[in-house]
Amino acid sequence: MAEGHELWLLNRGRSVYAPAEGARVLHSDAHDEEALAQAVGEHEWDCVVEWIAYTPADVARDLRVFEGRTRHYIFISSASVYQKPPSHWLITESTPLGNPFWKYSQDKISCEHLLASQSRVPWTVVRPSHTYGPSQVPIGVGSWEKPYTVIDRMRRGAPVIVPGDGTSLWTLTHNRDFARGFVGLLGREEALGEAFHITSDEALIWGQIYRAIAGAAGAEANLLAVPTDAIAAADPASLGGLWGDKSHSAVFDNAKIRSLVPGFKATVPFADGIRETIAWFDADRS
Numbered sequence: 001m002a003e004g005h006e007l008w009l010l011n012r013g014r015s016v017y018a019p020a021e022g023a024r025v026l027h028s029d030a031h032d033e034e035a036l037a038q039a040v041g042e043h044e045w046d047c048v049v050e051w052i053a054y055t056p057a058d059v060a061r062d063l064r065v066f067e068g069r070t071r072h073y074i075f076i077s078s079a080s081v082y083q084k085p086p087s088h089w090l091i092t093e094s095t096p097l098g099n100p101f102w103k104y105s106q107d108k109i110s111c112e113h114l115l116a117s118q119s120r121v122p123w124t125v126v127r128p129s130h131t132y133g134p135s136q137v138p139i140g141v142g143s144w145e146k147p148y149t150v151i152d153r154m155r156r157g158a159p160v161i162v163p164g165d166g167t168s169l170w171t172l173t174h175n176r177d178f179a180r181g182f183v184g185l186l187g188r189e190e191a192l193g194e195a196f197h198i199t200s201d202e203a204l205i206w207g208q209i210y211r212a213i214a215g216a217a218g219a220e221a222n223l224l225a226v227p228t229d230a231i232a233a234a235d236p237a238s239l240g241g242l243w244g245d246k247s248h249s250a251v252f253d254n255a256k257i258r259s260l261v262p263g264f265k266a267t268v269p270f271a272d273g274i275r276e277t278i279a280w281f282d283a284d285r286s
Contacts, residue, residue, distance in 0.1 A: 204270060
């Protein structure tokens with residue numbers, strides 16, 4: 001809203017977090033088409049951003065509900081849709097899509113194909129990579145479910161599992177940096193029918209990432225390298241997120257987003273961003 005946009009949010013109204021100051025809120029289950037259509041009513045928007053569509057059925061529902069109600073539909077996909085294993089070290093938007101390991105990514109690819117196959121709703125695809133903020137500790141295993149666990153283990157000196165040997169390159173993007181590029185796409189006619197990833201230009205090996213987290217927590221990293229196959233054998237649910245994502249190096253060329261948003265530049269190094277995250281967790285001891 002600092003850019004002069006009027007922000008509307010649609011959610012079920014159950015979040016413990018207050019909406020951004022000044023945002024207008026609609027309450028509905030976004031996956032209930034009848035309730036969604038009722039909440040949307042006769043409203044129209046310059047841009048609709050879909051953050052929680054994971055299957056083609058989700059996107060098809062949106063196309064039915066928002067046809068004629070927006071001039072720009074932005075689908076949040078994922079950088080995990082890119083070819084795995086990669087055939088080139090540098091990922092661009094023209095890198096082939098294909099992930100045989102992770103259904104999440106396969107469904108996102110299908111969503112992208114569905115959008116591209118229709119012309120009723122003007123669209124843009126955004127493919128974030130590993131984006132984090134104050135409430136997330138971005139690690140290789142267990143990042144989303146129990147983010148504080150790794151901090152606790154590091155401070156106790158307990159071993160922390162690193163997939164593989166910890167030397168593959170990974171890109172972490174602070175949410176403020178992502179937002180700078182993303183806001184520049186809103187309502188842009190030049191973005192229609194295009195896909196963009198928005199990431200940091202800083203690539204670190206997993207060992208550096210874990211040691212930066214430990215340093216921000218005032219601890220030493222006691223890293224235990226475990227082969228990805230061994231982790232997946234013990235926890236089959238992790239297979240997609242590892243072989244389908246974090247076990248492969250991920251370095252991104254951001255030339256395309258910069259061509260449309262010349263001012264875009266990631267300015268939050270991971271060492272600084274993770275200190276903010278640790279401070280956020282330490283401030284809430286509940």
